[in-house]
Amino acid sequence: MFELKNVNLVYDLGKEDVTYALKNINFNCEDKGLIGIIGPSGSGKSSILYVMSGLKRPTSGTVVYNGRSIDKMQLDMKAGIRLKEFGFIFQRGFLIEYLSVIDNVLVPVNEKGIEAKSKAAILLDKLGILKLADKKPYQLSGGQRQRVAIARALINNPKVVFADEPTAALDHKSASEVMQILAEYSQSALVFVVTHDTSIIGDAVRVISIWDGSLDLGIENKIQNTRQGDRK
């Protein structure tokens, strides 16, 4: 589904000291499953998500999604794919404060009919926050806000979910619940979870490790071997 070929993302291009956010990234992945992206702060984890989702254009290299090169698409086409095929969960949820919970969930939906509202209600119910549908974001706890963000990300049944540190602001219990929901969704779609906490990606089919903008294949293989050992 995704293929990254020699992707580089460079900041401060043209200045004396350039900064590589991503350096020669190559990998591909299938169309479903949970993929963890780990690494320390500033290693380039979020940059991979932004490049894959078309929010940032790589300085060089290509990002191919379903056979189409995302970085060469027109802005409107990229926006259309993000709206219809991708779902996003950000670290602090980023809900629109003046909208109710259900309206926040419906933000990415084109048609606001009863059908869409029912779908949003089912999702909220599944996430255990249906009773909060009419509340405003500032009335919610961190865990509840993140669930709203998940509902918003899943409302269009996206083929790919990009979750950037989805549990960073949550306690352990809420973090496990959020990851459980994402793992469940990854049965039928591709879910990328960026985190620096390896304990939350136990359900990942693959873990990509990034260090200073480059893939750290040593750690990735080590994690894979450990997991295979655990399964035996």
Place this chain on the structure above:
Amino acid sequence: MKPLSAFAFIKGSIPKLLPMAITVCLAVAVLYFMAMFTQQINTGVEEAGIYPLEKMSLILGDKSGVSKDDINNIGKNISNSKIFVINPIDVTYYNIIGYTSAFIIMSGQKDIEPIMKMQNFKLIEGCLPQKPMEIVLNKKLAENYGFKLGTVIRKNTKGWRIEKDLKVVGIFEGRAVTGMGMEDESILKPRNPYISLLVGSDAGSLQPVNKYIEKNFSGKYQTLTLEAEKNTLNNFNGPINALELFIGLVLICVIGVFLSNITSIQYSLRRKELELLNAIGYTRKYIVKKALKEIAVAAGLGYIVGILLAVALGWGMNICFLSEKGMSFPLFLGGSMFSVLIVPAAIILFSIKAPLKLTKFRDLA
């Protein structure tokens, strides 16, 4: 694409745009009030200068250098009810609003009998004015308003534009629908003391009078024609309008820059919201359109409230101060209302750069 329920974007964001709406409101109110003020000055000048000339044709003075022989010649050679022989230095006029050609001419001369005789007015009731603010009225005019001897026409009498109460002491018959009185010298508003002859209206019946005066006297005495008076008025209006335009432009630029900064700050506070919409798949064009809509709603509301504020202020001033002086702000000026639209338009133009700048995705960390 409709990501948000109807007007949710606007509903939620209007409070954030309140400073903009208030500033637009104040700017519009100031500009529209200035327009009303200028209009009032123009009207005042017109009434003082143009209107008497249009209606009366000729005022000339026996104290203004015009010889008695010439006055007699004029009297003999022209027959028109609207010729008055008064010293123009000593007269003021009170308008009777809504009654064509009707003036109360107030003279500083103590004896107005010669003037009455010259006009061929015949006193049929009462006496001639002996004291300031006493008047004699044309019979038709008195009948029309139901005024009798002893009636006091107060300054708030409907349809009259006067500054002091007038007492009716006599009724006369004559062709002119007007009245005469004796003015309190302390409130006389002298006209140009060098004017000897005022040549008035081009209206059909008065043309012979004007032609006669111009032909026989324009070389001999300084005359003031209606055209010259209009030129004076235009010369007066020009600087006023230019000043108004200048203040308006400065105001718009200052407020524009000020608002542009306010909008930048307001949208900076909402940067995450705009970036979020951009990230989840709404185009910059779409988001900017939404932002433009809410700026337009805020500016539009400011405009409407600003006009209402200026009208309310003008109305209040009319009621409290101006009406008793025989003046009033014109409250509804279609052209000015349209011109003042430049404020919300400029504000929208100045303000749009902020959302344009902020919809570019940076980093939603």
